Amino acid sequence: MYRNYSWYKATEPKSYESEIYDNGLNFERPSISVDPSKWEPLAIERLSKDAAGYVYGSAGTRETTDKNHESYKRWSIIPNRLVKSDFPDLRTKLFGREYSFPIALGPVGVQRIVNPEGEHGSSKAATLEHVPYVISTAASMSFEEIAESSGPGERWYQLYWPSNENNDITASLLKRAKSIDCKVLVVTLDTYILGWRPSDMDNGYDPFLKPDKIGVALGLSDPVFRKRFKQEHGVEVEEDLHKAAREFSGIIFPGLSHDWEDLKFIRENWDGPIVLKGIQSVADAKKAAEFGVDGIVVSNHGGRQQDGGVASLTMLPKIVDAVGDKLEILFDSGIRSGSDIVKALALGAKMVLIGRPYIYGLGIAGTKGVRHVIRCLLGDLELTLHLSGVPSIAPEHLNRDLLLYEDH
Numbered sequence: 001m002y003r004n005y006s007w008y009k010a011t012e013p014k015s016y017e018s019e020i021y022d023n024g025l026n027f028e029r030p031s032i033s034v035d036p037s038k039w040e041p042l043a044i045e046r047l048s049k050d051a052a053g054y055v056y057g058s059a060g061t062r063e064t065t066d067k068n069h070e071s072y073k074r075w076s077i078i079p080n081r082l083v084k085s086d087f088p089d090l091r092t093k094l095f096g097r098e099y100s101f102p103i104a105l106g107p108v109g110v111q112r113i114v115n116p117e118g119e120h121g122s123s124k125a126a127t128l129e130h131v132p133y134v135i136s137t138a139a140s141m142s143f144e145e146i147a148e149s150s151g152p153g154e155r156w157y158q159l160y161w162p163s164n165e166n167n168d169i170t171a172s173l174l175k176r177a178k179s180i181d182c183k184v185l186v187v188t189l190d191t192y193i194l195g196w197r198p199s200d201m202d203n204g205y206d207p208f209l210k211p212d213k214i215g216v217a218l219g220l221s222d223p224v225f226r227k228r229f230k231q232e233h234g235v236e237v238e239e240d241l242h243k244a245a246r247e248f249s250g251i252i253f254p255g256l257s258h259d260w261e262d263l264k265f266i267r268e269n270w271d272g273p274i275v276l277k278g279i280q281s282v283a284d285a286k287k288a289a290e291f292g293v294d295g296i297v298v299s300n301h302g303g304r305q306q307d308g309g310v311a312s313l314t315m316l317p318k319i320v321d322a323v324g325d326k327l328e329i330l331f332d333s334g335i336r337s338g339s340d341i342v343k344a345l346a347l348g349a350k351m352v353l354i355g356r357p358y359i360y361g362l363g364i365a366g367t368k369g370v371r372h373v374i375r376c377l378l379g380d381l382e383l384t385l386h387l388s389g390v391p392s393i394a395p396e397h398l399n400r401d402l403l404l405y406e407d408h
């Protein structure tokens with residue numbers, strides 16, 4: 001599948017536009033809309049009620065999610081004219097490594113609920129489109145299976161952090177992630193218990209408790225967890241999936257948070273870059289720098305965890321001003337278009353994580369749907385930058401001077 005593949009030889013994103021218009025000359029239309037606002041309804045009509053509620057769902061009244069979306073409209077791009085330049089250079093550098101594009105597929109669990117291809121489809125699409133793929137601890141298949149489909153692509157690992165009495169399992173998860181060459185560790189801090197999510201509660205649906213081996217597949221394949229389960233219950237995981245699912249989800253969502261000192265254990269067990277995901281305050285960003293991590297993801301989990309929150313984008317420039325010279329700053333929550341990406345980069349993010357849009361792509365058409373979403377976002381990003389007279393995403397070309405804050 002990946003014969004003659006080179007991670008650094010990506011196609012020009014804007015070529016998707018010419019490809020679509022050329023096909024149009026033969027009366028062919030794109031099989032999935034190019035309009036990002038259509039992806040959610042197109043996916044939802046194909047998904048089960050449980051899966052749709054899980055993906056679309058947010059905490060409480062959706063206030064945090066709604067604010068994420070509103071926040072992008074407050075920042076307007078003021079284009080530069082008569083800038084003689086080639087198409088923009090989209091390369092970014094993080095942790096000493098160069099990436100063709102400033103986006104990654106963010107960690108999203110339980111993907112087989114939206115499409116039987118699950119993580120196979122999304123990780124393959126990420127590799128084919130030359131963007132990193134972040135494997136979730138809640139993946140619906142094992143590390144090894146995802147490594148096979150993502151092949152020569154770049155993998156990162158996102159940890160849902162077990163409580164301290166389960167440090168043996170944390171160490172095992174990190175070791176397995178290393179063994180499949182995950183380059184970066186992303187530790188999610190905002191999900192020590194699932195948020196209050198009305199759409200899932202109305203459906204009585206918690207994918208992590210189901211005995212279908214979807215929500216906890218990666219965990220149930222863990223040798224340390226399996227050995228312990230056998231010792232304690234005298235049966236294999238497969239012989240009591242109800243109990244195994246409940247036990248593993250209790251380990252990764254223990255209900256209580258860690259504290260900053262606990263990061264030492266992570267550092268001792270991971271020798272690559274460590275990124276904390278879920279930072280929303282300047283104070284926490286400063287703590288992250290103080291405790292010696294390498295980066296943060298300014299994220300509110302797409303508003304899925306805590307209601308009544310601030311838009312992630314609103315906090316981004318404040319956090320960049322406080323720690324941008326000490327940490328690599330990544331960003332997510334609400335990215336839906338090329339201009340959303342431009343705004344996050346202009347406000348100081350080095351890379352953005354894509355969440356729901358690629359899962360909608362997966363739900364609509366598997367690998368092909370995810371590739372379509374990535375190509376649309378990157379094509380739109382490239383042309384938006386080019387038409388704004390921005391020659392590259394380097395901070396000397398793309399920064400806050402491009403934006404006007406409109407408090408309407």
Ligand SMILES: Cc1cc2nc3c(=O)[nH]c(=O)nc-3n(C[C@H](O)[C@H](O)[C@H](O)COP(=O)(O)O)c2cc1C
Pocket residue numbers: 054055056106107108109136137138139158188277299300301302303304332333334335353354355356357359
């Ligand atoms: C269905 C779904 C599952 C998710 N699972 C995880 C996960 O396993 N780990 C994690 O850190 N974040 C998870 N997230 C959060 C995303 O990584 C990301 O922060 C969020 O989707 C960004 O918001 P957006 O989708 O509105 O752009 C999930 C999000 C969705 C929509």
